[in-house]
Amino acid sequence: GDISAAIQTVRNILAPILLMICALVAVLMELSFIEKEKGELAMLKAVGFRNGFLIRRHLVRTGITALLSILIAELLSKPVAQETAGIAFRMMGAAKVEFVVRPLENFVYWPCAILIVILAAVFFTALKTRHITARDTAGIE
Numbered sequence: 748g749d750i751s752a753a754i755q756t757v758r759n760i761l762a763p764i765l766l767m768i769c770a771l772v773a774v775l776m777e778l779s780f781i782e783k784e785k786g787e788l789a790m791l792k793a794v795g796f797r798n799g800f801l802i803r804r805h806l807v808r809t810g811i812t813a814l815l816s817i818l819i820a821e822l823l824s825k826p827v828a829q830e831t832a833g834i835a836f837r838m839m840g841a842a843k844v845e846f847v848v849r850p851l852e853n854f855v856y857w858p859c860a861i862l863i864v865i866l867a868a869v870f871f872t873a874l875k876t877r878h879i880t881a882r883d884t885a886g887i888e
Contacts, residue, residue, distance in 0.1 A: 751847065762857075769861055770868040777805065777872035781879075788876055789883035798877045805873040806866060813865050817858045824853070 781788070788801060828846060836844045 766864045770864050773865045773868040774872045777869050781875055788879045793881035793884055801876045802873040809869045813862050821854055
């Protein structure tokens, strides 16, 4: 039978949760980077780099990582889905499982939504670098 409506409903419930988890992980990672690199950031400010440059630096680093992760996930999505979900449906008695792939939704809309959420979370978290001053270089060991 057709279970696409049920899966669509589950996806509509889980999608906002997934986006929130992505944002929280991005915030935690960015806070960790800022705390770990506090001395280096202070040194860059002492040399003359501005807050905008430091924020862009964090955005570019996270953006590249997120893009690579999204591309790898897109490449692995079909084979992994066949192996995992296909097996699960066969265990429930389905003789043949046919996955409907909506390319625009699966490979453009959701990856862009995830990327935007991650970059927004990193941007607002990277604003914390404004509170680091050149005097914080004293903490470098």
